[in-house]
Amino acid sequence: MTAPPSAVQPPEAPSWHLPGPLVLRMMAVAVCAVLLAGVGAAWHVSQVSSQEAVRRVVAQQTDEVEVIARLLASKIEQSQKVLRTVAAGIAPRMLEPANAPEALPYQSLPALGFFDAVQIAGSDGELRLNLRGGHAVPPASLEPAERDVLRRTLADGKPQVSELIAGGTGDARIAFTMPLHREDGAVLGALAGALKLQSQGLLPPSMALPERDESRLVVFSRDGTILAHSDPTRVLGNVRDEAGLSDVYARWLQQAQPLVGRGATQVLPEHIVSMAGMPLPQWMVARVSHSRALLAPLAGAQRDAWWVLAGAIGAGVLALLGLLGWMAQPLAHLRLAAQQLLRHDTKAPRLWPQAGGEVGDVVQVLERLARQGSHHAALQTTLGGQFQAILDHASVGIVITRHGMLEVVGRQTCLMLGYTPKELQGKPARTIYASAEDYARTGARVQAEFAVHGAFDGDVCFMRKDGSPVWARVQGRGVRADAMDGGTVWILEDITAVRQAQQQQTWEASHDALTQLYNRTAFDQRLGALLAERSTRVRDDGAPAQAGALAEGVVLFMDLDHFTVVNDLAGHDAGDDALRHVARLLESQVRQMGWAARVGGDQFAVVLPGCALARGQAVAEQLRQAVQAWAPSYQGSSFTLSMSIGLVALDASMPDVAAVLYAADMACYDAKRAGRNRVETGRAREMPASGRMALGSA
Incomplete structure (x- = not known):
């Protein structure tokens, strides 16, 4: 006996298979998703950080201009208090016209030296005293703006703050006035005290702080005259020449908004502008910052973060590819087994993966879908039978039309019209009318009823197959109330006998026409x-x-x-x-x-x-x-x-x-x-x- 030949052992399948095209596309999509998610997240963080930085700058600048506005307002209030103290020391006799300015005992007036210039006017508008730098000067040297604010104080009987009294940068000043009253409340005269614009009592040069490349502080009047500036050479200039501030000021003038002490900030493409007002002198304080210069350190940090993120995303993508390749091995084995089965390899079934996961889930889902499909088909058959039973046994005629065609016709309708279901099913609705004119006339009537009532309810004359007329009460509604193209359901009730009765005189006598x-x-x-x-x-x-x-x-x-x-x-x-x-x-x-x-x-x-x-x-x-x-x-x-x-x-x-x-x-x-x-x-x-x-x- 010879030994049987040894069985040929099939080569072992490699433990790692290249995934199929579908899995490779899914892996490419996953990599793209990771890249997009990483870039999107980094961009979002960058935007949020920039917005947060801008928000902090806005809050800081808003608070700053509000504080400075309140500080200046308090200076003006202090000046008015000092002026009120001076006014309290003026006796009525000092305002009599007989007293010459040099005869007035102004040296005894309290806090007189606080102001750079002092004027006292009587009720007739004539000056009783005009002091400048502590010395009496002729009334003719009084500026028109100072004389005007004194007259307004005499006319209104209220304290006033003048507009900027022009002069050189060192001589520009602001005048404060206070009405002088008798005991009976009548205006006796007016007192004015002027402070130089850059005096310690008003806008000292130190208040504007040193000029910075990325920011500047500006105090200006309602008409746009600059009263204080980080750059001293810009004092008495106009804000319309200030980059960034000019646009905000122009919009504020256009909107005619009142001056309020609450700060407001506007973020422009190149600048961040914060403003707060002082209602009494009609001044505004503004902080103008260059947004790019302020955010330059943040932009540098963001660039460094982008490089770090790019490296992290690259490493993550490589790790993701390896993980997805390992997870896709059951599908790769499944694909290889399917290819062997297509080659009629009898050993192919041995290579089907014995694993759960998505492969087993897909099989279970397909089996469940097959069972559901069978159930739905049986349910559809049942519903179809029930619907057909309604069509066959309903006591009224039922018709469903769509686009002028008879899609569904019930048995009672066929009996009423003398047709078989096959003779009407799928035929034009014109078939059951005596003429094209009757069909068009009824169609116009139906459209009018639907336009007015959303439904149709009326008597219609049809034509039987044998050519005889048949009257029916017809009720129609859309299959879908929101769209007439979904078809129309019609209920037909034979009223031929009723119509014949209506022709009799007794019917007309008992019914409303x-x-x-x-x-x-x-x-x-x-x-x-x-x-x-x-x-x-x-x-x-x-x-x-x-x-x-x-x-x-x-x-x-x-x-x-x-x-x-x-x-x-x-x-x-x-x-x-x-x-x-x-x-x-x-x-x-x-x-x-x-x-x-x-x-x-x-x-x-x-x-x-x-x-x-x-x-x-x-x-x-x-x-x-x-x-x-x-x-x-x-x-x-x-x-x-x-x-x-x-x-x-x-x-x-x-x-x-x-x-x-x-x-x-x-x-x-x-x-x-x-x-x-x-x-x-x-x-x-x-x-x-x-x-x-x-x-x-x-």
Whole structure:
């Protein structure tokens, strides 16, 4: 015997496989996502840090200008207090015209040396004293601006702060005035004290601080004259020449905003400008900073951080690629096994990965989706069968149309028209009309009804297969209320016999020509017959009728609220259309349990025989809500109608038609008085010998 040949061992599969194209694309997407996320996060941090730095600069500058504005305001208040002290030492005799300036004892005035110049004027506007540098000078040397502020003080009787009194940089000054009053309050004269612009009591040169390349402090008046500046050469210049500040100042002037002490900051592309005002002297303090220079240290730190981040992202991407390659090995094995299976390799099934993870999850998900698909198919079959059962057994005709085509046709519709379902399914709707003119005329009518009411409810004449006409009451609504292209559902009810009855003279005598409801005469007759039947039944039973006996029905009397608005604004044709629609609505709601009638211009009545009071109240409320929810549109205007309803129960307290109608009418009248658009339940009332009669009749 020879030894059997040894079995050939298949080569071992390598432990690492290159992922397939899908996984490689996913890895590329992951790397791109990491790069985008890292760059996006770094950019966001950079933006946030820049915004935070700007926010801190804004807060710091705003606080700074507010503090400086308050400091200057306190200096001005101190100057006014000193001036008030000087004013307190001036006696009325010092203001008499006979006293020459050199004769006034001004040396005795307190705190006089605080001011660089002092003037005292009498009530006639003439100077009594003019001191400059502690020495009396002629009145003619007084500047016009100083004389003007003294006159305004005499005229207004209030302290004043002058505008800048021009001169050289060293001679520019501000004048403060104080009115002098007699004991009776009359203005006796005016006192003025002037301080040089750059004096210690006002704007000393040290206040502006040394000039910095990235920032400058500016104090200026309302007219833009610079009063203090980090660069002394800019004093008495104009802020319109200041970079950054000129634009903010121009916008402030354009908006005509009042000066307030609260600081405000505006961030411009190249500058950060903070301003705070001093209301009394009408000055403003501004800090103007170059944003790039302020944020230069931050920009350098951000550049260094970008390089560090780039290195970190690169290392992270390499680590991510290795991790994703290792995690994708089950899918790589799955791909290799599938390729072996396609080559009809019988050993291929041994290479299917024995692992869970996404491979096992995908298999489970696919199995679950297959089961769900089978369930949905069975459910669709069930729903289709139920829908077909409705089409086959409904007592009314059902049709669904879309884009002028008959998509679904019920069995009752086919019987009504004399066709088989296959003869109508998928055919144009024009097929069931006598002519193209009838089809176009009905289409225009349908479009008009949908435009006004959002639905269609009317009588339409169709043509049977044998050419004979058939009348149907047609009700149509969109499958989707928000889009007519979703199709329209139509309900058809054969009323050919009713239409034939309408041709008879007796029908016209008992029905309203406009609404096709019973008229007032027929309403009285039918209600009288109902009451007579009840009386006969009670008499045959042998039991006397009692007022508290159980009601055998209800009567509703309805009056449209503000109906004349439709007639007045849209015309009587629109009013007639609204009455027809309300009549259709009432008839469709109550025809299974009672009947409706039109008893007046915009008045309707409904009788519900055998209806309990609670049920009648529910039906009345349902009718009220249906009318209120209807919003017709005529001549481009929308209207909202409502209905006041009076309800009475047909019990023993209502012996005849007159009593019922009077009680129902008075209940409706109560609903009108209570605010309209409501339901009121009435009771039996004695009819007056004269006055308001039932149903608004004379």
